Amino acid sequence: MKISKTEENYLKVIFSILEKGKPSASTNAISKKMQTSAASVTDMVKRLAKKKLAIHESHKGVKLTKRGGQIATMLLRKHRLWEVFLVDKLDFLWDEVHEMAEELEHIQSKEMIDRLDSFLGNPKFDPHGDPIPDAEGNFATRQQTPLNEFKVGEKGTVVGVRESSTPFLQYLDQLDLGLGSKVEILEKFEYDNSAKILLNKSKEIVITGKVCLNLFLQK
Amino acid sequence: MKISKTEENYLKVIFSILEKGKPSASTNAISKKMQTSAASVTDMVKRLAKKKLAIHESHKGVKLTKRGGQIATMLLRKHRLWEVFLVDKLDFLWDEVHEMAEELEHIQSKEMIDRLDSFLGNPKFDPHGDPIPDAEGNFATRQQTPLNEFKVGEKGTVVGVRESSTPFLQYLDQLDLGLGSKVEILEKFEYDNSAKILLNKSKEIVITGKVCLNLFLQK
DNA sequence: TTTTATTTTTAGGCTAATCTAAAAATTTAT
DNA sequence: ATAAATTTTTAGATTAGCCTAAAAATAAAA
Numbered sequence: 001m002k003i004s005k006t007e008e009n010y011l012k013v014i015f016s017i018l019e020k021g022k023p024s025a026s027t028n029a030i031s032k033k034m035q036t037s038a039a040s041v042t043d044m045v046k047r048l049a050k051k052k053l054a055i056h057e058s059h060k061g062v063k064l065t066k067r068g069g070q071i072a073t074m075l076l077r078k079h080r081l082w083e084v085f086l087v088d089k090l091d092f093l094w095d096e097v098h099e100m101a102e103e104l105e106h107i108q109s110k111e112m113i114d115r116l117d118s119f120l121g122n123p124k125f126d127p128h129g130d131p132i133p134d135a136e137g138n139f140a141t142r143q144q145t146p147l148n149e150f151k152v153g154e155k156g157t158v159v160g161v162r163e164s165s166t167p168f169l170q171y172l173d174q175l176d177l178g179l180g181s182k183v184e185i186l187e188k189f190e191y192d193n194s195a196k197i198l199l200n201k202s203k204e205i206v207i208t209g210k211v212c213l214n215l216f217l218q219k
Numbered sequence: 220m221k222i223s224k225t226e227e228n229y230l231k232v233i234f235s236i237l238e239k240g241k242p243s244a245s246t247n248a249i250s251k252k253m254q255t256s257a258a259s260v261t262d263m264v265k266r267l268a269k270k271k272l273a274i275h276e277s278h279k280g281v282k283l284t285k286r287g288g289q290i291a292t293m294l295l296r297k298h299r300l301w302e303v304f305l306v307d308k309l310d311f312l313w314d315e316v317h318e319m320a321e322e323l324e325h326i327q328s329k330e331m332i333d334r335l336d337s338f339l340g341n342p343k344f345d346p347h348g349d350p351i352p353d354a355e356g357n358f359a360t361r362q363q364t365p366l367n368e369f370k371v372g373e374k375g376t377v378v379g380v381r382e383s384s385t386p387f388l389q390y391l392d393q394l395d396l397g398l399g400s401k402v403e404i405l406e407k408f409e410y411d412n413s414a415k416i417l418l419n420k421s422k423e424i425v426i427t428g429k430v431c432l433n434l435f436l437q438k
Numbered sequence: 439t440t441t442t443a444t445t446t447t448t449a450g451g452c453t454a455a456t457c458t459a460a461a462a463a464t465t466t467a468t
Numbered sequence: 469a470t471a472a473a474t475t476t477t478t479a480g481a482t483t484a485g486c487c488t489a490a491a492a493a494t495a496a497a498a
Contacts, residue, residue, distance in 0.1 A: 006485065027446055040486055042447055047484085059446060059493060090334040103326045109319050115309040225455065246476055259456055261477055266454085278463060278476060443496070452487070457480100464475070 001051060005106045008075055010034065010044050011053060014064055015072035024061030070137055077133040078113050079105040080126035087127040088120060094127040094178070095169035110135075128169070129160025129179055129216060145219065147183070148193060148212035155184045156217030163214050172215075175205060183217060220270060224325045227294055229253065229263050230272060233283055234291030243280030289356055296352040297332050298324040299345035306346040307339060313346040313397070314388035329354075347388075348379025348398055348435060364438065366402070367412060367431035374403045375436030382433050391434075394424060402436060 003011075013033045017025040027045070031038045045062050048054035053068035064072065082104040086097040107113075114135050117123075124140040125131055131139040144159055158181040161168065172178055177199060186204065187196040193209025222230075232252045236244040246264070250257045264281045267273035272287035283291065301323040305316040326332075333354050336342075343359040344350055350358045363378055377400045380387065391397055396418060405423065406415040412428025 004484080028444090036485090037487060038446065039448080039488080043485075086331070090331065090338055092331075092334070100326070100328050100331055103328075104323075107319070107322045112305070112309065112311075112319055115311070119309055223454080247474090255455090256457060257476065258458080258478080262455075439498095441496100441498075443494105445492100445494070447490105447492070449490080450488095453485090455483090457482075460477105460479080462475100462477070464473100466471100466473070468469100468471075 003051070003053070003071065007044070007048060007051075007053070008071065008106060010041075010048060011064065011068055011072045012075050014054065014062060015069065015076075018064065024063050026061045030062070073133050073137045074110075074113075075105050076130075077135075077137075078107070080130055080132040081113060081116050081120060081123070083126045083128075084120050084123045084132070085116060093169075093173070094164075095166045095173070097127065098164065098166070125160070127179070128164040129158075130164075143218060144216040146213060147185075147195070147207075147215040147217055148209065150185050150217065152185050152188055154219065155182070156219045157182055158215055159218045160216035161214055162216065168214065171211075175207070175211075176200075176203075177205075177207075177211075177215075222270070222272070222290065226263070226267060226270075226272070227290065227325060229260075229267060230283065230287055230291045231294050233273065233281055234288065234295075237283065243282050245280045249281070292352050292356040293329075293332075294324050295349075296354075296356075297326070299349055299351040300332060300335050300339060300342070302345045302347075303339050303342045303351070304335060307342075312388075312392070313383075314385045314392070316346065317383065317385070344379070346398070347383040348377075349383075362437060363435040365432060366404075366414070366426075366434040366436055367428065369404050369436065371404050371407055373438065374401070375438045376401055377434055378437045379435035380433055381435065387433065390430075394426070394430075395419075395422070396424075396426070396430075396434075 010030070013030055014025045017029055017033070022029075027038050027041045030045075031041045034041065045054060045056050048062075048068065049056040052065055053071065055063045055065060079101045082101045083097045086092045086100055087094060092100075117132075117135070122134075123132055125142075131142070133139050142159060145156070146162065147156075150156065158177065158179055160179070161172070177183075182200050184198040184201075185195055186198055189195065193212060194206055195212055196204060196206050199205055229249070232249055233244045236248055236252070241248075246257050246260045249264075250260045253260065264273060264275050267281075267287065268275040271284055272290065274282045274284060298320045301320045302316045305311045305319055306313055311319075336351075336354070341353075342351055344361075350360070352358050361378065364375070365381065366375075369375065377396065377398055379398070380391070396402075401419050403417040403420075404414055405417055408414065412431060413425055414431055415423060415425050418424055
């Protein structure tokens with residue numbers, strides 16, 4: 001059975017909602033992420049259910065079947081491997097690759113993606129620190145904590161970002177605060193959740209609460 | 220103006236027909252190559268004409284506008300560069316890459332393809348010996364002659380194939396007669412256009428008229 | 439607990455790309 | 469030059485994916 005690019009995009013969005021711990025993805029949540037009307041979502045969800053990729057109970061949101069989840073996972077694998085390719089081999093910056101990977105992730109061949117994986121040296125994380133599923137769909141796990149949960153005096157290394165929008169990533173580049181940066185918390189300001197940090201043992205900077213919330217560090 | 224994948228495929232097919240020296244591409248010729256009905260072709264050709272990508276006079280076939288030709292050329296560029304990537308970097312065989320390249324050629328970013336070009340070392344020919352247009356759309360030319368036009372005693376190097384179907388390429392692999400092979404014509408048999416050749420200065424083999432017709436050599 | 443607000447679904451329509459069958463135009467052959 | 473064959477176009481239908489507007493179901497508030 002053939003799965004269209006559009007269907008794949010819905011599976012990805014549903015997967016990303018379920019991944020956040022929700023028991024099911026609501027029509028509205030999906031329509032917001034997909035930038036389509038709620039009516040279109042209902043349409044598509046029924047089609048996915050008919051293809052045994054999703055489970056849909058009227059007015060109760062949608063879940064993915066095992067197969068639906070596998071497809072979504074392979075899309076993440078492809079997306080993230082292509083991002084590594086674009087950054088490592090074609091020298092793009094981490095904030096430039098998302099759109100291209102959105103297209104590349106729909107290329108079919110499993111053999112190709114497995115070879116790409118090994119060509120890239122079987123990376124475990126993409127340029128934003130997100131884990132890359134292996135050929136069987138297993139994600140690497142890593143002990144990581146959002147910066148806002150760190151206490152004064154604690155140290156860590158930036159290993160991921162919660163959000164990978166271009167403006168946020170460019171802002172991090174400006175701060176010189178990319179993946180691999182060493183951070184020590186010097187002060188925390190409760191009234192706006194900002195913090196003063198020592199960056200790479202050399203530079204003291206103040207970062208906002210939003211940045212603290214969106215950076216993942218390994219202690 | 221957005222151009223769909225389907226429209227791109229039509230442009231490619233029309234371009235390939237015009238490339239063979241035809242003054243215009245007929246509805247029937249296009250429908251055969253596209254595996255669709257003639258009626259669908261008429262429909263699409265009108266759409267392409269409305270978008271100023273093609274010129275269509277009823278019952279007189281279709282030509283491409285400058286822009287239509289440019290788009291087709293960029294598709295060839297993308298297709299052939301991806302084929303080089305798949306063979307040189309991911310170690311696929313020359314007969315395995317066509318289908319994957321058919322998908323990859325529709326990825327948009329011009330910046331990406333230019334970087335891919337330089338990552339691959341600006342190759343001038345793809346794994347089948349077909350010329351790769353540069354970023355401005357210029358094709359490399361090369362003095363090449365089909366093997367059937369060679370005379371007894373003449374020598375040459377295989378630089379291209381007229382047809383790149385999987386069975387033909389696999390057959391060439393079996394004969395050990397890939398790109399770069401050195402060939403000397405020992406005998407020509409007129410009754411069926413077959414020939415006896417000395418391959419790589421070491422092995423004498425007989426090849427059929429069809430093979431002679433489909434191999435391009437540089438003298 | 440009834441009213442109000444929100445969410446979801448249904449109904450009906452649109453466009454791109456396809457099809458088959460039939461009509462019109464062109465080409466080939468007698 | 470007219471008939472026959474072929475090619476091309478038109479007409480009308482279909483499917484996927486989308487829309488808006490209205491109806492139905494559920495959740496929130498008074």
